[in-house]
Amino acid sequence: MARFFLDRPVFAWVISILIMLLGLLAFNKLAVTLYPSLNPPVITISTQYRGASADAVKNSVTSKIEQNLTGIEGMRYFSSSSTNDGNVNIAVYFNVGVEPEKAYMDIQNKVQGIAYQLPDSVRSEGINVSQTGKSFSTLLALTSTTENSYGDIGKYINTVLIDDISRVPGVARVHGVSPKHAMRIWLDPLKLARFKLSPSDIVSHIQTQNSQVASGYFGESPAKKDQQLLIKVNVRNLLKTPAEFGNIVVKNDKKGGQVKLKDVARIEVGYDNYINQLRLFRKTTPKGKPMGVVMVYPENGTNIIDMEAKLKVLVERLQPQLPQGMELTFLKQNSPKIKAQLGNVLSTLVEAVVLVFLVMYLFLQSVRATLIPSIAVPIVLLGTLSIIYLLGFSINTFTMYALILAIGLLVDDAIVVVENVERLMHEQQLTPYQATKQSMDEISSALIGIGLSISAVFMPMAFMPGSVGVIFQQFSITLITAMLLSVVVAMTLTPVLCATLLKPSTGDHSKGFFGWFNKGFNTLSKKYEAMTITMIKRSGVFSLLFLLCIGLSAYFANTIPSTLIENEESDTIITIGNMKPNTTIAQAREVSAKLGEFISQDPAVADFGDLTGFNGTSALAYIKLKDIKQRNSDDLKAEAVVQRIMTFGASIKNANVFAFTLPELDLGGSSDGVEFALVDSSGQGPDRLLDAKQQFFDLAANYPALQDLRVSSGGDQKDNIYQITLDQDKLNALNIPISRIDSTINIVQASLRVNDYLDHNQIRPVIVMGESDYRMDPDGLMQWYVKNTLGEMVSFKEFTSGKFTSALSTYVNFNGKLALEISTQVGDGYSSGEAIKAVEDILAQLPPGYDVQWTGSALEEKESGSLIIWLYALSGLFVFLVLAALYESWTIPFSVILAVPFGVLGAFVAIWLRGINDDLFFKVAIITTMALTAKNAILIVEFAKQQYEENGDLIASVAQAVKLRLRPIIMTSMAFGLGVVPLVIASGVGSVAQHSIGTAVLGGMLVSTFIGTLFVPMFFVLVVRFFGGKKQLK
Incomplete structure (x- = not known):
């Protein structure tokens, strides 16, 4: 194929130009997200x-x-x-x-x-x-400087904001949280009793007199032949004002008098609920101000940056139109973090390209020669973008890391071609065209082998199940695409560029810096060649060192703490105040107000959104931190703010306050810790489950990997309950059906939505409930009356009694079984894997009949962890099979596979020295290191195999292969290694992940290149000798 394009340079250029054009078209359409859609x-x-x-x-x-x-x-x-x-x-x-x-x-x-x-x-x-x-990506806050304006806030959210935001491109769903106006009818039991009316009577009259009737038309068909008009008939519409509701007639007496609703009830335009009264605290408003929130959910594949930019334009347009005293702001945005993190990755990509260029120039020592591999970079990167667009991927952290790693790998193919062409031009005095032709005959099979083997290493990742599988899939396919495209470019355009751009060397590289470098490298090459011969002669000793390498890798694999993914610096903190039993929403708001007043003054905090009422009576708040660029010092980091909140929360007596950041990956969890359900699998009941939970918490105090345990669903709280007992004998004697008691209690205590009314052309609910003075305690309930079947009013005192008891305020089930949802933060210096192990250890100490079911990121970590070893094994098997097919041998691939443990050991040692945990990014780095190690080994094995087939001298063939291929191996490895150095030294947003993947890859590259490469010739010799010599190669 290379000869075909060498003779048709325009054809080769056309293919590369088309690849770039497709990539540019895809670039403008690709979604930009922080991570793939995982949930x-x-x-x-x-x-x-x-x-x-x-x-x-x-x-x-x-x-x-x-x-x-x-x-x-x-x-x-x-x-x-x-x-x-x-x-x-x-x-x-x-x-x-x-x-x-x-x-x-x-x-x-x-x-x-x-x-x-x-x-x-x-x-x-x-x-x-x-x-x-899908979690919401954007949170908008509509605030007002006027107290008691929640209804106005709710009206604007529901009539304007939700509709306008829904029309923004990329928005899938919008949800508003704020009270809405409602017609509230508060019943007075004493007035009802005086007029012999029951709550059910009132409900019935409202239903009858507040309704929309379909009245038809005058002249509607069938009509008389001479009918000339068709006129709509209207009887009445829904009522609109408290005055109109007050005039509803609820009773007529025999003398013609009327009892109206206003005579037995207080009527006002209130709220449909008095729970979701949220507040926003800032440094300038430490007491807070009324707030409603709007949650924006994006469509799949949406460019979050573009969507939020359009939302910002909408907010700026609506701001002057807001009712007086209102302000619309962003409480949460994803685009700043995406821009910062992907911006850092992009700058890392640019730095990697520059460093790779410098390495190539150092070894090739020619601008022309260096330019050839450099041209391959944009072609392959743009081509890769077109493929990931067609596959429905996005530009995200993992695909960007794949492209960074691909840079070092994709230039390898072009470097191998250029280096070999220059060697042939220098050693055999060939023209560039002749040298290119001969070079491609020598190395085409090696190029294909490298491309296929590297692709094979990453192929199993694409088939991993679950959310982790989505991450691996996007990373692996992106890198595989880049590798295969680099082979295409190396076989098509690179030979054309070599034949046209390269010139016979006329410079003297024996002096100056390049002379010093070349002499040093030649000395290194001779020592490598000599060391290779020594290792072959003493293969027994060095085989023991190889086994030691495997043992050390296994040791590090079992001792380095594991985690799913390390958390980056967060821009959001959640606080929860778990209140004592029977706490009212007003008391929970007092706790939030204390937190809001304190936290809003923190120098790292921008906004404190009090969401108390959004999730029961827990004191819940959403804290937006200032931009990370304004939080450079350690005391302004999210972790420091969390600690300050926890310290202050400990001083609040009637609530247990917890603060935490959101998880780095959205996998269905609610915090950045470890989450699970403690399940009563044997049906022992709530009391025994609470005992087991307490025992669990007591034991957890002995495990420093677990910190700040809490029951996240409130399922461990018991509330006082007033249990009403009905005297059935008295009910029979008083002619009172139980259904009338049930309806009365339901209406006055729980409220009842009767129907609707018109509020500025918006349909709003009509809600009937007892006046607050008569539903605060059992004495208030005794003020109510029930109408019996004879029309007489009978007091609740006559047939009820009651007592206080206690029961769970919330029942939580997991897969239909009673459970408690528990969340724990990971202790300082520990990993989530160690926290999971601690939970399992504690479970083993609990009484029989209880089980732990993992949720959120812990579930993904458990499920993916058991598959990782199979992933590594499959990657090795895929490489083996590809090489077996290329070499038409079942044995020669072993000489390549045996080199892989050196790269793995280097990766483990590197993260161990730096104190980095074994996370998803490290696992990606391990696979990448396997690919790099295999690539280096293939270059040696391929040339050793060719030399051995030609001259039959096994040792001489291996020595010649080392001599010829050491320079391109070190050059490509250094290019790859320096390409990841920006990841190793990264800082700012996303640096934690960059350190993990960069450190492991760099460590693996150094060990596999400078140690593993020495062992490959020995492995090749041992394999050939053990499995039958030269006949195995043919």
Whole structure:
């Protein structure tokens, strides 16, 4: 193939130009994200059983739905919570790769199949099934300087913001959190009793007198033949104002008098809920101000930077149009971190190209010769972008790292061609064209072997399952594409460039810097050749050193702490204040207010968004830190802020305050720690589960790898409950049906949405509830009356009694079994792998009947960890099979494979010396090191094989191969090694990952090049001798 293009240079140029043009077209369309889309589909089922206890919710709603969640294809697990405020939330997690739409339809069908068995109030409330697998990327805050303006904030969010934001390109879904206006009707039990009215009577009259009636037309067909007009008839519309509702007639007496709603109730435009009253704290407003938030969820494949730029334009356009006193700001953005991290990676890419160019110039000592491999870089990189676009990948951290590593590898092919052409021109006095022709005959098979073997190393990564598999897939396919394209360029354009650009050397490289370098390298080459002969003669001793290398690699693999991924510097902190039992939302807000006033004054903090009420009565807050460029000192880092929050939180008596950063990878977890469910697998009950949890926490104090344990779902809290007892004998004697008692309690205590009203042409709910004075305690409840079947009003005092007891405020299930969701931070100096091991050790000390089910990143780490050893083995097997096919030999590939442990040992030693954990980036580096080591070995083995087939002298052939190939091996290895030096010394956003992958690759390169290369000739000789000599090569 090389000769074909050598004689058709225009054809070769056309192919390269087309590759670049396709890459440029793809570059403008590729999505830009921090990481690939990793989170699996999650379908959420939510509803509300108003006024029911957690136990009643679990038994009447949650368990019935869970029992129907069987036989669903691709389902991984599900968890649920049933709370004392009547809320049901079931999250069903699916495997990566399951289509979200199919998962949604499967769950929707299951819910519809069980809906008829659920309580009437639940069905009327509605059962919401939604896709929530993707986390929101952007959080907007709408604030107001006016207190009691939550309804106005909610109105603007729901009438303007949600619609406008939904139309921004790239936005998939928008969700607003803020109270909405509602017509609130507060019933007075004493006034109702005086007029002999029950709450159900009031509800019935509102339903009757506040309704929209379809009234038809005058003249509607069929009509008389001479009918000339068609006129719409309207009877009445929905009511609009408190005054109109106040005039609803609820009773007529025999004398013509009327009792109106305003006579028995207080009516106002209030809120549909008094929970989601969020606040934003800043340094300038330490007391906070009312806030509503808008969560923006991106489409798959969306360019987050572009989407948020358009959102910023929208915010700037809307700002002057906002109602007086309102302000719209970003509480969370992903684009600054993406820009910073990928910007650092891009600058690393540029630095790598420059360093590779310098190495090539040092060895080739000619601008013309150096230019040839340099031309290959943009062609291959742009071509790779076109392929990853067609495959639906994005420009993200992992694909960018693949391109950085590819630079060092892809120039190898061109370097090998150029170096060999120059050698032939110098040694045999050939013209550039003749030297290129002969060179391609000599090295074409080596180029193909290198390209295929490196590709083979990365191929198994593309088939890894789960979220980790998505990462490996994007990295491996990107690198494989670059490698194969580099072979194409080396076989097509590079020979053309060599024949046209290279000239016979006329300079004297025996003097000056290059003379010094060449003399030194020649001396090194002779020593390498001599050392090779020595090692072959003493192969027994050096074989023991090889076994020692394998043993050390195994030792480091078992002792270096493992983790899924190290966290980078974060721009967001979450705080949670777990309140004591029976805490009101007002008390939780007081805790948040204290935190907000303190944290908003922290020099590293930009905004403190109080989200208390968004997740029950926990004091929840979202903290936005200042730009990382403004937080250079250690005391302004996220970890330091977390410690300050924890210290201050310890002084708050009625709450346990926790602070943590978000996980680096969005894998369904809620914190950057280790998350799991402690499951009552044998059905021992809530009390025993709480005992096991306490024992677990007590034992955890002895494990420094576990820090700040907490029950993340609140499932360990018991609330006081007032249990009402009905006297059935008295009810029968008083002619009171139980259904009337149930409806009365439901309306006055839990509230009831009756129907709707018109608020500035927006449909809003009408909600009936008891006046607050009569639902604060049992005495208030005794003020209410029930109408019996004779029309008489009977006080609750006559037939009820009650007592205080306690029960769980939240029931949590995992796969239908009672559980507690627990989260722990990883102790300083420990890895998540060590934390996982500590949890497993503690579980073994608990009584029988309890189990741990991993969630979030811990689940991915456990599942991927067990597959990594198979990944390494498969990578080695793939290389072996490719080489066996190329060499038509089952034995020669062993001489290449046996060199791999040296690179692996170098990678382990490098991260051990630097104190880096074994994470995903290190695993990527190990595979890359295997590829680099195999590449170096192939260059020697290929030439040794050719020489041996020609002259039959095994030792002389090996020595000649070392002599001829040592220079390109060291040149390409140094080019690759210096290409990753910017990763090793990186700083700023994303530097943690860069250190991991760069340090391991550099360490692996140094050991495999300067030590592993010495062993390859010995391995080749041993393999040839052991398996039958020369006949094995033919």
